[in-house]
Amino acid sequence: MSFWEYANPQKFMQLSRKVMPWVAGASVLCLVGGLAWGFFGTPDDYKQGSTVKIIYLHVPAAMMAINAWVMMLVTSLVWLIRRHHVSALAAKAAAPVGLVFTLIALATGALWGQPMWGTWWAWDPRLTSFLILALFYLGYIALWQAVDDPDTAADLTGVLCIVGSVFALLSRYAVNFWNQGLHQGASLSLDKEENVADVFWFPLLVCIAGFVLLFLALVLLRTRTEIRARRMGALLARERMG
């Protein structure tokens, strides 16, 4: 019994059929519970008032936007090295989800920034690097759409994902150099004294768990769809041949 067994589409479909409803259910539970707790069960911040509550959407979405790209990088590497089709399809399935999370982070950030910073948008390093991340997602998705042959598309997007990761990281630190930040620093680090207060921290943790599970559920669902679409294409091709 090894992890690689699930590279077999049949095995993957069997497992994901069983796991997916639980993941989706847990994600809904966490999101509803965490958001309700966050919105109604926590006090207003003394400086930010009730706008602080956007943290429960903004922070988890931003975290998952980055983690989705990391997951795509890992699955692309698995595809390029071990040639497991499920892996390539999972990367393809994750990209639009990651893009939407990036846009959620940008939109909620703008909504919060308007009352707090007095502007919808500032060319702050974090905001800028998220905009660039969104462009990387767009390019990646567009390349998948543009190439007809699925294996060629998987290879090319895999190479793009690896090169893109390096340049995304470079851009992240380049924009730091280019402008001073307006955005507050990390407030969830495990190794720092000063972090977000526990009242906000616990519901936030539930929301983060909810977003992770939501991402997992969506990727599983989309990967299953991709596998089914691939099978359907194969069946149609066989029918045309015979």
Next chain:
Amino acid sequence: MIALLVRDMRLAMRAGGGFGLGLAFFLLVAVLVPLGVGPNSTVLALIAPGILWVGALLACLLSLDRVFALDFEDGSLDLLVTAPIPLEGVVAIKALAHWTVTGLPLTIVAPVLGVLLNLPVDGYVWLVVSLALGTPALSVIGAFGAALTVGLKRGGLLLSLLVLPLYVPTLIFGAEVVKRGAEGMATGTPLALLAAITAGAAALLPFASAAAIRINLR
């Protein structure tokens, strides 16, 4: 390899458009921006480094789809793949040829356009130095984008979408060098980082580009 370099440069110069187009575009940007922004010389001096770098970047982008597409259409790319020299070398040479016909002329005419944009006197040296150091990275990165999209019909727009985010670090450091130079500040740090990007991209990206071409020609 030298034969390939000479061939590519000849083709780029003679086949019409490719060579002059980037330069003409760069010139147009430098002429149009003051018309759009207004002739206020302090404003122009302030934005000149950025405009010149963005103009050079877009001019570079303009001729990228020619790097591999023409060779792909007439089949000479297949011959190059099976040739005894490694494909990574071919890609590097093609990027070099692209740079010699776009990046190098851009670097040479940039000071003239700097006059149009009222670039402060201290900035000229740094403009030339930063373009000379940075535009090779633009060509190498662009060759990677061209390699990814070589088999596609109408790959031009996709090429820009793929390449522009990759250009971000080069643009930031390049424009920063000129800005700091124009203000009389020390330029060492961004210049070193710009050179590092060029060196790293030139050393590593040809492998990725060659892999992409092999995939596309499979």
